[in-house]
Amino acid sequence: MGTIRIALAALAALVALALIFAIGAVAHANEPIATANPAQLTAQKAAVERDVERSYEQAFEQVRKVRALNLAITAAQADQIAAKAVADLHALRHSAFQSLGQVMGMAPAEAETYSTATETRFDASPVASASASPAPVLLAPRFYAVVSRMSELATLIADQATTALTAPPPSASPSPSIAPSATPRPSASPSPTRP
């Protein structure tokens, strides 16, 4: 009889322990998880658009300023380098807005349309010329990744263009000549001078 009581008590203790763990697991599984409402997501999206555009404008401005300098290379070469950098920056910005659209859950075609429309909007009213600066927003990690990559690549393109634009002009490399050029040698005997 005593053994049965002990066994029952141990079983009750085990059941109580299992119940505690089960309640803990259920409580953990039902813990509230906050998600952003549409207005908060819109604010984040607008901040990403601004940040991407700001990267583009800063890199574009750097290329434009360097191109405006008196460069050692020819004007045609400088124009070609600057035009390529600007085209790369355009493509990069387009790609960044497309990525943003896809992160927001848009289909590829929709993201393409969104990207073009956003570019047009910012071409009409650049961020640099905006008078009121909106409240700063801390980006969600997935948004931050888009901006970070855009900023990194835009800086890279602008720096490469700057290096190419400010490089010295290509000149014919001096080839070593076997025969020394004829230089007037001082004569050992003094030249006769007239009195």
Added chain:
Amino acid sequence: MTLVRALVIAGAIALGTFLGAAVDPQSLPFIGTERISAVFLLDGQAYFGHLEDTPLSGTIVLRDVYYLNDASKITTDLPVGLLKRGNELHQPVDVMYIRRDKVLAIERVTPGSPIGLAIAAQRSLDRTAK
């Protein structure tokens, strides 16, 4: 016998009062908002996530971990960016054990703070991606 009962009741009241003062009602399960904690370490690093602080344990546990990264060279509004832990080279699983003696402070993150909003936005994007 009556004295023992009175002592038990008094003890229960005292224990209830003590626990009532120590327990934050918002931290009880099934009620309140999401609880995101900020854990500040002695070396200056800060981590944000769901905290499991078990008494008598030498470590605290953080899940769903985020941390701040220097973004001073990036064209964001703020000079810091929020990153989710898990994309590092060793791709850690979503749990972080922190030695208790390395913790400087633990604070609760307000849901409407920039950190809280950024984490909430990340959750929304993750759900959209699924």
